[in-house]
Amino acid sequence: MIKMICKVLLNKDCATVTNSIHKSSYSSSSALIPGSKDILPGVSKSGPFGVGFLIYQRKAIMPLHKQKINILEIKGNSLDDGPGIRTLIFFKGCPLSCVWCHNPESKSFQTQISFDPKVCIYCNDCINICKENALSRDNPFFIDRNLCTLCFQCVEDCPSEALTSVGKQLDIDDIILEIEKDMPFFQTSNGGVTFSGGEPTFQMDALSALAKTCKEKGINTLLETCGLFKWEDFQNKILPYMNIIYYDIKIMNTKAHEKYCGVDNQLILNNFEKLVSAISNTDVKLLPRTPLVPNITATTENIKAIANYVKKLNIPHLQLMEYNPLWLEKNFKIGVTNPYVQSKEMSQWMKQEDVKKFLSYV
Ligand code: SF4
Ligand code: SF4
Known part of the structure; x- marks a missing residue:
């Protein structure tokens, strides 16, 4: 009976549902996010209604602006990712x-743990705790990530911030408050908000709500995307709220794309191509981009x-992004290895003459 009631409630306005079934959890409920194992405060998996009830309940009571977004960081006053002064949201x-x-x-x-040996003072508090x-x-790598349970106790105790947590969950209202601090800069520079990552569309509904709110406030919106998403969702939930889209096309050969990016490029x-067609009679600006990786x-x-x-699609510009090797150190800090770090070209900045050569093809 309870499952049936909750199914019906799913179709109602979220706030109405919240008020009617679980008022006490309204402000502190967990996010409905991909991969999340969170459950509502005060409701255990072994509770009276079982796991099935929890699933319906979480979907039903989450007000959109209280949904959590997993982000890496928010960076204000950026001049690099789009026109004017921008606030960057890294998903x-x-x-x-x-x-x-x-x-x-x-x-x-997921939120991760990072270790920077350069700032470690060898107090060993972390090892002891x-x-x-x-x-x-x-x-x-200092951390055995197979053993680590991500309790973050060592991060809390580290006096030098050699150990840090990477990522956090914020709700949309919190992010909007951060964005609004930069509004005066947007207005004087024709700037706005850039959604970057990671891949922002990986959290499609949350991105949609965030972008919609920005649009309603008259804030210019720019999306940086890898292009791997379900088109119908993108068209309905994201495209109406974007002014500018930077779209990565990394490798044309399908097999090579699969080898180096983990999925093919179809x-x-x-x-x-659908996006080019969909924006042809709109003001949305599209810039395809390719990172230069040796x-x-x-x-x-x-x-x-x-x-x-x-060119065949009548897109006049292709941006080439210069390679830099800083990602190698970032990889080390979060304990990631891959065979390509051994390559000499990958460990140094790209020569300007090489960049110019590739630019001449565009
Ligand atoms: S996060 Fe917890 S389990 Fe992981 S290394 Fe630190 S203290 Fe150990
Ligand atoms: S607690 Fe921090 S500073 Fe101390 S040994 Fe651990 S990582 Fe280094």
């Missing part, structure tokens, strides 16, 4: 796994193929 979680990812700490949806024995100087290219994306064959592809 956490990405469906791709590019081997060169420049924000590797945003790949995982860890109940799982996950920390050891014998481990080149859906990404299909979505790009011997992977930065090959004559690949850059020429991408340039030809966008």
